[in-house]
Amino acid sequence: MTPFANEPLLELRRAEVRERALAALGDLDARLPLRVPISIGGERIDAAPFPSLDPSDPERIVAVAEGATPEHVEVAVARAAAGGAAWAARGAAERAGVLRAAAAILRERRLELAALAVRECAKPWPEADADVCEAIDFLEYYARGAVALEVGPELLQLPGERNRMTYAPRGVVAVIAPWNFPLAIAAGMTVAALATGNAVVLKPAEQAPACAAAVVDALHAAGVPGDALALLPGGDVPGRALAAHPGVHAIAFTGSNAVGLEILAAAARPAPGQRHLKRVVAEMGGKNCILVDADADLDEAVPAIVKSAFGFAGQKCSAASRVLVHEDVADALLERLAGAVETLRVGPADDFATDVPPVIDAESRERVERYVALGAEQGTVAARAEGTAGGYYAAPAVVTDLPPDSPLITEEIFGPVVVVERVASMEEACAAATASGFALTAGLFSRSPATVDAVARALTVGNLYVNREITGAMVGRQPFGGNGLSGTGAKAGGPDYLLQFVDARVVTENTVRHGLVV
Amino acid sequence: MAALATPAPPSEAPADPPDVRAVGRELVRAMPRLSRSPAAVAERRMMATLMERPELRAALFRFVDVRPACRTRADVARHLAELLAEADPEGAARLAGGLASSRAGRLPVALAASAAVRHTATRFIVGEDPAGALREIERLWRRGVATSVDLLGEATVTEAEADAYAARCQEALRTLTAAAATWPARPKLERDAAGAIPRVNLSVKVSALTPLLRPYAPERGIAGARARLREILRAARELGAHVHVDVESLDTRDSVVGLTTSLLSEPEFADGPSAGIVLQAYLVDSPRHLDELLAWNAAQGRTTPLTIRLVKGAYWDHEVVEARRNGWAPPVFTERAECDRNFEALSRRLIDESPRVRAAIASHNVRSIAHAAAYADARGRDVELQILRGLGDDVQDALAATGRRVRCYCPVGDLVAGMAYLVRRLLENTSNDSFLGARAMGEDLDSLLEAP
Numbered sequence: 001m002t003p004f005a006n007e008p009l010l011e012l013r014r015a016e017v018r019e020r021a022l023a024a025l026g027d028l029d030a031r032l033p034l035r036v037p038i039s040i041g042g043e044r045i046d047a048a049p050f051p052s053l054d055p056s057d058p059e060r061i062v063a064v065a066e067g068a069t070p071e072h073v074e075v076a077v078a079r080a081a082a083g084g085a086a087w088a089a090r091g092a093a094e095r096a097g098v099l100r101a102a103a104a105i106l107r108e109r110r111l112e113l114a115a116l117a118v119r120e121c122a123k124p125w126p127e128a129d130a131d132v133c134e135a136i137d138f139l140e141y142y143a144r145g146a147v148a149l150e151v152g153p154e155l156l157q158l159p160g161e162r163n164r165m166t167y168a169p170r171g172v173v174a175v176i177a178p179w180n181f182p183l184a185i186a187a188g189m190t191v192a193a194l195a196t197g198n199a200v201v202l203k204p205a206e207q208a209p210a211c212a213a214a215v216v217d218a219l220h221a222a223g224v225p226g227d228a229l230a231l232l233p234g235g236d237v238p239g240r241a242l243a244a245h246p247g248v249h250a251i252a253f254t255g256s257n258a259v260g261l262e263i264l265a266a267a268a269r270p271a272p273g274q275r276h277l278k279r280v281v282a283e284m285g286g287k288n289c290i291l292v293d294a295d296a297d298l299d300e301a302v303p304a305i306v307k308s309a310f311g312f313a314g315q316k317c318s319a320a321s322r323v324l325v326h327e328d329v330a331d332a333l334l335e336r337l338a339g340a341v342e343t344l345r346v347g348p349a350d351d352f353a354t355d356v357p358p359v360i361d362a363e364s365r366e367r368v369e370r371y372v373a374l375g376a377e378q379g380t381v382a383a384r385a386e387g388t389a390g391g392y393y394a395a396p397a398v399v400t401d402l403p404p405d406s407p408l409i410t411e412e413i414f415g416p417v418v419v420v421e422r423v424a425s426m427e428e429a430c431a432a433a434t435a436s437g438f439a440l441t442a443g444l445f446s447r448s449p450a451t452v453d454a455v456a457r458a459l460t461v462g463n464l465y466v467n468r469e470i471t472g473a474m475v476g477r478q479p480f481g482g483n484g485l486s487g488t489g490a491k492a493g494g495p496d497y498l499l500q501f502v503d504a505r506v507v508t509e510n511t512v513r514h515g516l517v518v
Numbered sequence: 519m520a521a522l523a524t525p526a527p528p529s530e531a532p533a534d535p536p537d538v539r540a541v542g543r544e545l546v547r548a549m550p551r552l553s554r555s556p557a558a559v560a561e562r563r564m565m566a567t568l569m570e571r572p573e574l575r576a577a578l579f580r581f582v583d584v585r586p587a588c589r590t591r592a593d594v595a596r597h598l599a600e601l602l603a604e605a606d607p608e609g610a611a612r613l614a615g616g617l618a619s620s621r622a623g624r625l626p627v628a629l630a631a632s633a634a635v636r637h638t639a640t641r642f643i644v645g646e647d648p649a650g651a652l653r654e655i656e657r658l659w660r661r662g663v664a665t666s667v668d669l670l671g672e673a674t675v676t677e678a679e680a681d682a683y684a685a686r687c688q689e690a691l692r693t694l695t696a697a698a699a700t701w702p703a704r705p706k707l708e709r710d711a712a713g714a715i716p717r718v719n720l721s722v723k724v725s726a727l728t729p730l731l732r733p734y735a736p737e738r739g740i741a742g743a744r745a746r747l748r749e750i751l752r753a754a755r756e757l758g759a760h761v762h763v764d765v766e767s768l769d770t771r772d773s774v775v776g777l778t779t780s781l782l783s784e785p786e787f788a789d790g791p792s793a794g795i796v797l798q799a800y801l802v803d804s805p806r807h808l809d810e811l812l813a814w815n816a817a818q819g820r821t822t823p824l825t826i827r828l829v830k831g832a833y834w835d836h837e838v839v840e841a842r843r844n845g846w847a848p849p850v851f852t853e854r855a856e857c858d859r860n861f862e863a864l865s866r867r868l869i870d871e872s873p874r875v876r877a878a879i880a881s882h883n884v885r886s887i888a889h890a891a892a893y894a895d896a897r898g899r900d901v902e903l904q905i906l907r908g909l910g911d912d913v914q915d916a917l918a919a920t921g922r923r924v925r926c927y928c929p930v931g932d933l934v935a936g937m938a939y940l941v942r943r944l945l946e947n948t949s950n951d952s953f954l955g956a957r958a959m960g961e962d963l964d965s966l967l968e969a970p
Contacts, residue, residue: 009845013768013769013772295587336675342676343730450596
């Protein structure tokens with residue numbers, strides 16, 4: 001196998017590439033709505049249909065998916081338990097071949113898949129394309145990682161004993177995926193489990209069934225057996241039933257804190273008859289801060305804050321929601337940031353001229369508006385971009401002068417809102433940033449090596465970005481995952497991630513016979 | 519993915535115009551001798567050191583970069599000490615008993631370093647504002663060197679900043695025009711085969727005229743900068759000045775060129791002002807880009823010809839880093855010789871097109887300059903040679919002394935605003951393959967004048 005390299009992004013700055021992307025969108029639109037059945041054991045099953053809408057234009061139905069019930073969960077887990085062994089028996093190299101074949105299918109269909117993310121989740125083109133590339137990256141990276149893992153680590157060997165350590169699949173893995181990286185995260189969690197020999201039951205986000213189905217279709221087409229990978233579209237009901245099922249050995253979850261904590265609590269208590277402890281890989285929320293010291297280059301900091309806070313309407317786990325700025329440069333930063341935010345264009349995701357797309361659904365829009373209204377009450381709305389009508393649009397906002405206990409400072413908004421707070425020093429900024437308990441990403445703008453070191457020591461975040469935007473982690477380059485209340489600390493796209501999906505087994509043989517070492 | 523569908527430049531340049539070496543030798547003879555003053559010798563020694571010690575070079579550039587953001591002397595001293603310690607932990611340890619460790623010892627070093635930054639900056643930046651730059655600009659004119667003024671500034675991220683830059687451009691045009699009226703006649707600089715050449719020449723950056731430049735949506739930047747650039751063109755027409763639109767990174771090229779050609783196509787600008795655009799020879803697709811510019815120029819009926827300034831390009835690192843990060847083929851030539859050959863091929867095409875376009879060949883490489891001058895001589899065509907302030911002062915003086923039309927690109931702005939520019943220039947000046955570096959290191963003339 002060639003060494004891993006990230007899938008090249010589309011060069012969308014070239015007009016001819018943009019034209020090809022729009023042509024693919026036209027082809028997709030002609031096929032809408034897509035059908036997304038339940039898939040168990042390779043069979044496609046219809047149940048209770050529900051629509052998946054285009055957030056840029058909710059009149060457009062992107063897909064009609066079949067909602068799974070707890071009965072479907074029963075069948076899917078049973079089939080996975082029975083059929084998973086054959087998949088595990090194939091060995092890492094053969095599985096890797098299948099997964100890389102799936103990557104090739106995604107590569108072949110990349111424009112169509114990006115168009116689907118544009119439509120189903122209102123991801124703007126560059127981010128939709130990055131989502132496809134990240135899905136391909138996860139396939140290629142974990143396929144290679146599982147082959148390396150199968151060899152097992154070296155142990156000390158003394159005369160008279162032979163020690164071996166191997167990693168066995170855990171069994172059935174429940175994957176509960178979010179809508180904000182509808183291709184990449186669904187693919188990443190699923191493939192990490194498959195590469196290491198587990199069987200997977202995937203429950204995608206209710207808002208993004210078609211994207212997840214595209215990933216599952218590619219995996220099945222490439223040779224992952226139907227029993228080793230099931231797809232259960234739907235909302236909380238199948239999600240809860242799946243996480244609670246005693247036949248599930250591990251749960252990979254990305255989503256909100258509330259749901260993540262619920263899963264962790266439930267998983268801690270074995271059901272009657274359950275003969276294993278469930279492992280939970282949870283990637284949850286954040287309240288991510290960008291620290292700006294007095295020696296920062298504001299020419300760099302302002303565009304990076306805008307990109308981090310408002311790219312994909314602030315709906316990334318890694319998005320910036322607080323700016324902690326040194327008081328010496330706070331006025332200049334706030335004025336320039338406010339002016340920059342006022343230039344942002346809110347519009348449909350398929351328009352290359354759009355800076356900020358709609359949020360995912362009406363509930364999200366209302367939540368954002370509630371927080372902005374509260375911000376106006378408790379502090380000052382320093383800037384608000386112009387909104388637009390038609391979809392679930394929430395205009396970007398910069399809020400400042402808030403009391404430290406304001407919900408805008410303590411709670412995850414998951415939308416295009418950023419709070420600016422003044423601090424007297426970076427020590428104060430680090431204390432304020434760590435107080436929330438969230439520890440996913442953070443950013444620092446400073447040109448002092450000592451400050452960079454001090455902040456890197458003081459912050460407990462999983463990913464700290466210095467003098468750049470804080471979103472856009474790349475597989476193999478920026479392993480991604482949070483600490484504290486933000487997650488269980490597994491680093492997706494990193495060298496340790498696959499260990500979450502295996503049980504280590506050590507075999508020690510005594511090689512002494514009749515007092516002789518043989 | 520997205521392979522560059524562009525013709526490769528000629529892999530072998532056609533035979534040199536007969537007089538490249540002769541013109542080159544003539545220029546070198548006309549150059550002032552390398553100064554023996556202690557300051558000049560010390561500077562050459564420092565350049566040599568920086569070329570040999572990349573980690574020290576990085577530390578000094580980082581210091582130059584952060585210096586304007588330091589508010590107090592103590593702050594300057596702290597940053598300098600930290601950056602030097604990072605670059606050279608052993609050196610910092612050696613100094614532990616002295617300068618670097620004690621605050622009292624660090625301050626004088628920091629003061630000296632700040633002064634050095636300021637002094638170096640004045641070599642590249644002619645004045646804090648247009649009025650402050652007038653003396654130097656007039657001095658150059660009297661010595662036979664025309665200028666193009668470039669207003670340095672912070673990045674534009676808001677509409678208010680774009681308005682402020684546009685107002686500075688207008689003010690610069692008026693200030694320079696008023697002053698230029700009193701300058702003595704310099705026929706070589708004021709007329710060529712295509713007609714009169716304006717005395718006042720302003721270079722303008724579209725990225726400073728709008729916060730809306732978007733690589734994926736060029737129409738937004740074009741709409742955002744349109745009204746402001748139109749007002750600048752109107753002022754230039756009224757004042758009889760030249761406006762030159764700079765081209766920056768590839769991300770914004772379509773916006774910048776699209777805006778410029780569409781505005782100049784408007785009937786109100788059919789008879790002026792004199793205007794120009796830039797062609798970057800380091801871009802692999804630059805030959806095709808020149809085709810497009812020439813086709814546009816042929817199709818519109820302006821009475822003053824478009825000036826095309828040919829440069830190698832100043833964003834090479836940016837283009838390569840961005841391409842690598844995203845998995846793209848670099849849009850620039852990665853071999854210096856390829857880039858130099860393309861530069862010469864484009865020079866010949868531009869000179870061939872003269873006087874339908876005005877060719878302005880901008881380089882501080884004597885070979886590139888001599889090639890263009892010799893080719894123009896051989897074809898009996900006009901050519902203007904352009905030099906960056908501080909990077910080719912000797913070549914510039916030699917061009918003026920040998921009776922050639924030369925223009926100096928003069929950045930104007932305060933030290934804080936100019937720092938990003940300054941850092942780029944410094945990097946260029948001490949990079950290993952720089953012509954200036956080679957000359958300072960004493961490489962022999964004939965090898966420097968060889969065809970790339």
